[in-house]
Amino acid sequence: AQKVTQAQTEISVVEKEDVTLDCVYETRDTTYYLFWYKQPPSGELVFLIRRNSFDEQNEISGRYSWNFQKSTSSFNFTITASQVVDSAVYFCALVSDYKLSFGAGTTVTVRA
Amino acid sequence: DAGVTQSPTHLIKTRGQQVTLRCSPKSGHDTVSWYQQALGQGPQFIFQYYEEEERQRGNFPDRFSGHQFPNYSSELNVNALLLGDSALYLCASSVSGTNTGELFFGEGSRLTVL
Numbered sequence: 001a002q003k004v005t006q007a008q009t010e011i012s013v014v015e016k017e018d019v020t021l022d023c024v025y026e027t028r029d030t031t032y033y034l035f036w037y038k039q040p041p042s043g044e045l046v047f048l049i050r051r052n053s054f055d056e057q058n059e060i061s062g063r064y065s066w067n068f069q070k071s072t073s074s075f076n077f078t079i080t081a082s083q084v085v086d087s088a089v090y091f092c093a094l095v096s097d098y099k100l101s102f103g104a105g106t107t108v109t110v111r112a
Numbered sequence: 113d114a115g116v117t118q119s120p121t122h123l124i125k126t127r128g129q130q131v132t133l134r135c136s137p138k139s140g141h142d143t144v145s146w147y148q149q150a151l152g153q154g155p156q157f158i159f160q161y162y163e164e165e166e167r168q169r170g171n172f173p174d175r176f177s178g179h180q181f182p183n184y185s186s187e188l189n190v191n192a193l194l195l196g197d198s199a200l201y202l203c204a205s206s207v208s209g210t211n212t213g214e215l216f217f218g219e220g221s222r223l224t225v226l
Contacts, residue, residue, distance in 0.1 A: 004154075035214060043200060045155070045217035091154055099168055100145070100204075100215060102154035 002027040004094050006103035014111050019079045021106050023092030026073065029053075032096040034068065034075045039089040039105070048090075051075065082110045114139060116205050116218035124224045125193050133188040133221045137205030143167075144186040145215065146178060147202040155202055161186050162208065190223075198225045 003026040013019050025034065036048040049061065051068050058067050063083075067076045079086055087110045092103045117136045125131050137144050143162045147155035157170035161180035180186045184205075190197055200222050204215035 037217075042219055043202075043222075044219040045202065045204070045215075047214040047216070050214055093154075099157050099160070099170065100147075100155075101157065102147075104152075104154045 002029070002032075002094055002096055002099075002101050004092050004101050004103035006092055006106050008106045009104070010107045010109070012109045012111065013082055015084060016081050017110075019082050019086070019108055019110075021077045021079075021090050021092070021108070023075045023077065023103060024073055025075060025092070025094045027094060027096055029096040032094055035093040035095065035100070036066070036075075036077045037091045037093060037102075039091060041088075045091070049077070079108075082108075084110050084112050086110050116203055116216050118201075118203050118218035118221050120221055121219065122222045122224075124226060126226050127193055127195060129193050129225075130189065130191045131193060131223060133190075133201050133203075133223075134185065135188070135203030135205075135218060136185045137203075138216045141205035141207055141216070142184050143206045143208055144180060144184065145204045145206070146186070146188045147204065148172070148197075149200040149202055149220070151199070158188070193225045195225050198223060 005024045032053045034051045037045045063080045065078045089105045091105045094101050119134045145160040146158040149155040159169040160167050164180045175191045177189045200220040202220045204217045
């Protein structure tokens with residue numbers, strides 16, 4: 001069985017602050033993929049980043065960065081210099097054997 | 113290039129009724145997955161269709177069934193609706209499975225069961 005846990009339910013920040021979202025996962029598979037998705041009020045889930053289980057290199061893509069640590073089964077996501085348009089629900093997800101399992105989501109509110 | 117489209121966007125049904133939701137995948141995609149997202153929760157995997165067959169299924173009762181057509185579009189059917197079936201139903205498309213590729217989601221069909 002696989003499970004994704006996002007302990008933070010809500011985060012509120014002021015514009016230009018950094019936001020870090022925590023994600024912890026469980027899986028028995030040795031090959032898996034981790035994702036972060038964003039869900040704005042419109043409802044459509046938008047793909048942000050993907051990482052496979054064999055690549056622990058952390059990267060930065062624009063204002064997004066992530067920290068993947070297999071030893072602690074964590075896949076944290078950071079938004080640098082947040083903007084009001086970043087306000088949304090963010091989901092961490094794990095895919096294995098064709099099934100994508102989502103965490104419960106973290107609501108991020110960025111205040112002007 | 114049209115993304116994933118779903119219809120209807122909103123609908124209201126009463127308990128015991130049946131509902132059909134429709135999804136057209138992104139151009140070039142051959143795999144469709146369906147998710148149920150209750151208010152305040154993450155999406156839950158219902159099932160996935162590839163080559164017109166159900167390839168994987170989550171923990172949903174048989175009241176939830178689906179179909180994929182030769183043009184890769186898909187339908188989700190829910191029979192004997194319960195109040196607890198009220199949710200946002202999301203369709204996602206991908207190319208030959210989701211193990212390696214990201215999913216492209218539609219905006220969903222919001223079902224309210226009264």
